[in-house]
Amino acid sequence: MIKTATAPYPVTVRDAYFADLQTDEIIRVGYMRTVGLSIIQNTQKIPGSGRITDQSSRITGIDLTVSSSRLPAEIVRKYRGKKVSENGGFSAINVKNKFPAFAFGFVVENSDQSFTFVWLPNCTMTENNETYQTTPVDGANDPVQDTTISALPDPESEDLLIDYNQGEVKEGFTPLTEEEFFARVIKSFEDELIDSETATTPGA
DSSP: OOOOOOOOOEEEEEEEEEEETTTOOEEEEOOEEEEEEEEEEEEEEEEETTEEEEEEEEEEEEEEEEEESOOOHHHHHHHTTOEEOTTSSOEEOOTTOOOOOEEEEEEEEETTSOEEEEEEEEEEEEEEEEOOOOOOTTSOOOOOEEEEEEEOOOTTTOOOOEEEEGGGSOTTEEOOOHHHHTTSOOOOTTOTTTTOOEEOSTTO
């Protein structure tokens, strides 16, 4: 028997989340335009008897390209490791800057009106590019800020990415909300939030 598969498609990227791993402070940012993920995978071909007999693959990280109309200065300053003056007005990029780790999350709206939530629990900001331009005489600027984020496995769980698709939750359970998913960073697939949906059907 052949079944015809149907699936919702992503409509738009919504808010992003930046979480300080030292203080557990989470900041929501609503200026996202695109979020792209590229999985880094190392593949080793295994020779034998004069030919390639097998291959071994291992995922080592994820590169993210994030485009936004703007990011708050406090996020760029903190995660680019900038020095900031006591009164806050001055900041400096130094060749010895250290980039602190943070967790990055984002929301995708799907065509069936469900949402997908994503946490990457161990990230660093490797690039943050800004372009300044004059305002056109006959229009307005379309500001774009491009940021490159490198995600590595969580040091303890080795999980790189944990996502949650409301549309895939089994019938009889109430899907988690955005507020519930992003209330704190999910660092492991063993987190207590996994499969914590409330049953709406007796015996589900």
